[in-house]
Amino acid sequence: MAHSNKRVPMNHVIGFILSLAMTLVAAWAAIGSDLPVRWVIIGIMILALLQAGVQLFMFMHVTEAESGNGHVPWNMMFHGFALAGIIVAGSLFTMSFGFDHNHGGDGGEQQHEQQHEQQDHSGH
Amino acid sequence: MAAEELKTGPLEYRTQEGQMGIMGFWIFLGAEVVLFSTLFATYAVLFGRTADAPLPSELFEPGIVLVMTFLLLTSSFTCGLAIHEMRRGSVKGLTIWMAITLALGLGFLGFEIFEFVHYAHEGATIQSSAFWSSFFILAGTHGLHVTLGIGWAILLLIQIKQRGLTNVTSRKFFIISLYWHFLDVIWIFIFTSVYLIGMVI
Numbered sequence: 001m002a003h004s005n006k007r008v009p010m011n012h013v014i015g016f017i018l019s020l021a022m023t024l025v026a027a028w029a030a031i032g033s034d035l036p037v038r039w040v041i042i043g044i045m046i047l048a049l050l051q052a053g054v055q056l057f058m059f060m061h062v063t064e065a066e067s068g069n070g071h072v073p074w075n076m077m078f079h080g081f082a083l084a085g086i087i088v089a090g091s092l093f094t095m096s097f098g099f100d101h102n103h104g105g106d107g108g109e110q111q112h113e114q115q116h117e118q119q120d121h122s123g124h
Numbered sequence: 125m126a127a128e129e130l131k132t133g134p135l136e137y138r139t140q141e142g143q144m145g146i147m148g149f150w151i152f153l154g155a156e157v158v159l160f161s162t163l164f165a166t167y168a169v170l171f172g173r174t175a176d177a178p179l180p181s182e183l184f185e186p187g188i189v190l191v192m193t194f195l196l197l198t199s200s201f202t203c204g205l206a207i208h209e210m211r212r213g214s215v216k217g218l219t220i221w222m223a224i225t226l227a228l229g230l231g232f233l234g235f236e237i238f239e240f241v242h243y244a245h246e247g248a249t250i251q252s253s254a255f256w257s258s259f260f261i262l263a264g265t266h267g268l269h270v271t272l273g274i275g276w277a278i279l280l281l282i283q284i285k286q287r288g289l290t291n292v293t294s295r296k297f298f299i300i301s302l303y304w305h306f307l308d309v310i311w312i313f314i315f316t317s318v319y320l321i322g323m324v325i
Contacts (some may be wrong), residue, residue, distance in 0.1 A: 009208045014294045016201040023193055023315070031186050048316040052309045056309050076150040080157030087158070088154045091165035095268035 015058030022047045023055075129291070134211050136254050136295035149299045153306050160310050163265055164317065167258040177252035180259070180322035183243055189319045192235045193311065199228035200308035207301045215289050218297065223282060225304065229274050259318065266314055267306055276300055 026044040029035060035043070056062045056077060063070040130138040137143055174180070203225045240260070243249070250260040277300055278295025284293050 009205070012201060012204045012208065016197070018198050019200075019312075020194070023190075023197065023312075026320060027186060028315060029189055030324050041321055044316050044320050048312050051312045055200065055305050055309045055312075059200060060139055060302055061207075072147045073150045076154035077157070080154035083158045084161030084164070087161045088165045088168055091169050095169040098308075 011058050015054045018058075019051050019054050022051045128150070134294070134298075135289065136138075136298040139291050142291055142295040145295050146299060146302075149302055150312050153302065156306065156310075160265070160313075161265065163262040164313065167262050169316065170254045170258040173254040174256065175253035177248050177256055178246055180255070181325065183248055183320045184245055184319050186319075186323065188235055188239055192232050192239075193315050195228050195232040195235070196308050196311050199225045199232070200305050202228065203301050203304045207298060209313075210294055210297055212290065215284060218289075219281060219284065222277060222297075224317055226274055226277055229270055229304075233267060233270055234272070235264070236270075240264075262318065263314060266307065266310055268312070273300065273307060291304065 026047045029040050029043055029047075033040065056073075060073070062073045062077070135142075136146065142276035202221050206225060208217050209221055240263075241257075248255050248256045248259075278297055280293070280300060284297070287293055
């Protein structure tokens with residue numbers, strides 16, 4: 001480890017500053033900006049992935065030579081995150097895609113109206 | 125096997141036992157990612173199903189969540205510094221930075237408990253709706269991991285006081301540093317997909 005004799009590890013400092021900056025940008029995009037909601041969500045999710053990358057590569061020593069150049073950590077994290085993406089996207093696709101969750105608002109009333117119509121029909 | 129000891133490189137990687145232990149922990153972290161993904165999926169599916177309880181946009185406040193995020197981000201940074209000090213051979217540096225890390229982690233936990241109590245007072249408990257159940261399970265599981273991590277690190281600090289820096293103790297500290305950074309990775313996703321998106325929608 002050539003850099004382990006340094007008093008201050010620069011990659012840690014850079015990683016820390018980067019993650020602080022990305023957190024602030026994400027918070028501003030969500031709270032302070034007038035961007036469309038869709039773009040805010042896409043943007044802050046990308047920022048979250050980048051920040052996870054900062055943690056893994058700058059803090060968690062993923063790529064150092066002693067861990068076999070990061071072969072195992074990289075495999076574990078790649079497959080873990082790939083599975084996570086499949087589970088979250090798949091759940092949303094099967095459970096929520098094309099289905100309105102707002103039962104409290106218009107959706108509920110429409111259902112009521114439909115039921116009323118059906119009752120009217122059966123009454124006739 | 126364990127008798128074959130390298131003379132160079134970080135202490136925690138010098139024995140095969142150390143290398144295998146670290147590899148095993150990476151496998152565990154991969155499994156943890158999948159565990160949390162099921163909780164995130166549950167939360168995403170139940171999003172909006174608040175029943176009669178308050179909406180997340182009414183309760184989530186940017187201030188306290190940003191403070192929690194900065195506490196955990198900084199603790200991840202100081203944890204990295206602790207491992208840096210360990211690799212320079214400094215038990216004192218390791219202990220000091222690890223203690224700072226734990227103090228920041230305790231601060232994070234304090235804010236999270238305060239936040240949960242506040243939500244409960246506003247009428248959002250784990251029983252009040254499907255949405256709030258999934259929220260408390262997701263954030264609570266992360267909080268439980270932080271609590272376990274703090275307990276674990278305190279035990280390791282006692283151990284390093286007794287045994288000093290060896291192949292074994294440095295491997296244990298390296299592994300808990302991976303765990304602590306990993307908790308920060310999970311929190312980034314909770315911060316983004318729960319709190320920020322909850323405030324946007």
